[in-house]
Each structure stands twice: as C-alpha cells, then as structure tokens.
Amino acid sequence: MNIAILKPRAPRLSLDDFEDLLFQKPEDEKWELIDGRVIKSMVGARWEHHFIIDNVGLAISNHLRDKTLPCRVFRETFFVRQQDIDLSALPDLMVRCGPMPPGVNSIEDPSILIEVVSPGSVERDRSDKRLAYQQLASLETFVLIERDRMLVDVYQRTAQGFVSAAPLVTPEAKLLLPSIGFEMTIAEIYRDVGLSPA
Numbered sequence: 001m002n003i004a005i006l007k008p009r010a011p012r013l014s015l016d017d018f019e020d021l022l023f024q025k026p027e028d029e030k031w032e033l034i035d036g037r038v039i040k041s042m043v044g045a046r047w048e049h050h051f052i053i054d055n056v057g058l059a060i061s062n063h064l065r066d067k068t069l070p071c072r073v074f075r076e077t078f079f080v081r082q083q084d085i086d087l088s089a090l091p092d093l094m095v096r097c098g099p100m101p102p103g104v105n106s107i108e109d110p111s112i113l114i115e116v117v118s119p120g121s122v123e124r125d126r127s128d129k130r131l132a133y134q135q136l137a138s139l140e141t142f143v144l145i146e147r148d149r150m151l152v153d154v155y156q157r158t159a160q161g162f163v164s165a166a167p168l169v170t171p172e173a174k175l176l177l178p179s180i181g182f183e184m185t186i187a188e189i190y191r192d193v194g195l196s197p198a
C-alpha cells in the first residue's frame with residue numbers, strides 16, 4: 001500500500017505581517033508571499049534566465065513606445081502586491097497601463113505577468129503563483145517561459161476564467177499579448193540562449 005507523505009505547509013501570514021518580517025531578510029535571499037505563505041529563494045539566476053527576460057522585456061518596451069501606449073514594463077525587483085489575497089511577489093516581468101503614483105515600490109493591477117520557469121521554480125510557478133496571480137482582477141494574460149527548453153505556456157482571461165491553448169514549442173510560433181497588440185516569435189524569446197526546438 002502506498003502512503004503519500006505530505007510536506008508540512010508553512011504557517012500563513014498576512015501581508016502586513018510579511019512586510020514587517022522583510023526587515024529580517026538576509027541580502028542574499030528573495031522572499032515572496034504567495035497565498036499567505038512565505039517563499040524563500042536565493043538571489044541570482046543563470047544567464048539564460050536573464051537573456052530571456054531581456055529579450056522579452058526589451059521587445060515589449062519598444063512596442064509600447066512605438067505605439068505610444070500608456071504602459072510600462074517592470075522587472076524582477078518590483079513587487080506585485082494585493083492585500084485581499086496576501087500576495088507580495090516579484091514576477092520576472094509585468095506590464096501595467098496607466099499613470100503611476102509617485103514613489104511607489106509595488107503595483108496591484110498588472111495586466112500581464114511573465115515568469116521564466118526553471119527546474120527549481122517549476123512547482124511554485126505552475127501552481128501556487130499561477131493560481132494566486134489569476135485572482136488579480138486586472139490580470140489579462142499570464143505567461144510561463146521554460147528556461148531550459150523551448151516551451152511557452154499562455155493563460156488568457158476569458159468570460160469563463162483563464163484558459164490555456166497548446167504550448168508554443170516551435171521557433172516560428174508567436175506569443176500574442178492581445179491587450180497591448182503585441183506579438184513575438186518563440187525564436188526571438190530564446191535569442192542567443194542556444195536552445196533547439198523540443
């Protein structure tokens with residue numbers, strides 16, 4: 001008989017308690033609050049991770065400027081924060097449209113969130129973070145980009161909730177972000193990363 005052994009879950013924290021706790025965070029760690037649970041990871045990532053973020057972030061930023069859209073791209077050090085669901089996370093990339101209040105270090109209403117998935121983050125990114133992000137009323141598109149293989153998953157908000165089409169796995173396939181009229185081939189996402197199609 002197989003008996004599943006469940007890992008004990010960390011105790012839940014409110015967003016206010018988490019932000020008080022951040023003062024104790026070591027400099028070499030990254031702390032996030034997902035569904036009221038503290039997720040700790042090390043600061044730093046492989047160069048492939050950074051190249052993917054640069055490729056996508058630069059392409060979206062250039063598109064927004066070319067189209068004079070009132071939106072901005074935020075990178076890994078800027079929080080998405082939502083009190084109601086005890087969320088304080090650092091997505092790899094996010095897009096928000098509209099004017100920014102002066103001096104803030106977080107936003108509550110991104111329209112697009114993008115995470116680069118590694119073997120160490122796959123469980124968290126594909127389950128806990130995805131489910132938490134999809135509770136954000138402003139979110140229209142959530143994208144997961146695999147770091148070590150050419151594979152991109154896109155979750156799009158519909159009237160029935162978030163749906164995912166077939167994964168994008170060929171160089172000529174296109175990532176579409178309808179809310180900002182953006183498209184980008186998978187080959188360009190992985191430019192200079194040295195991956196071949198799966």
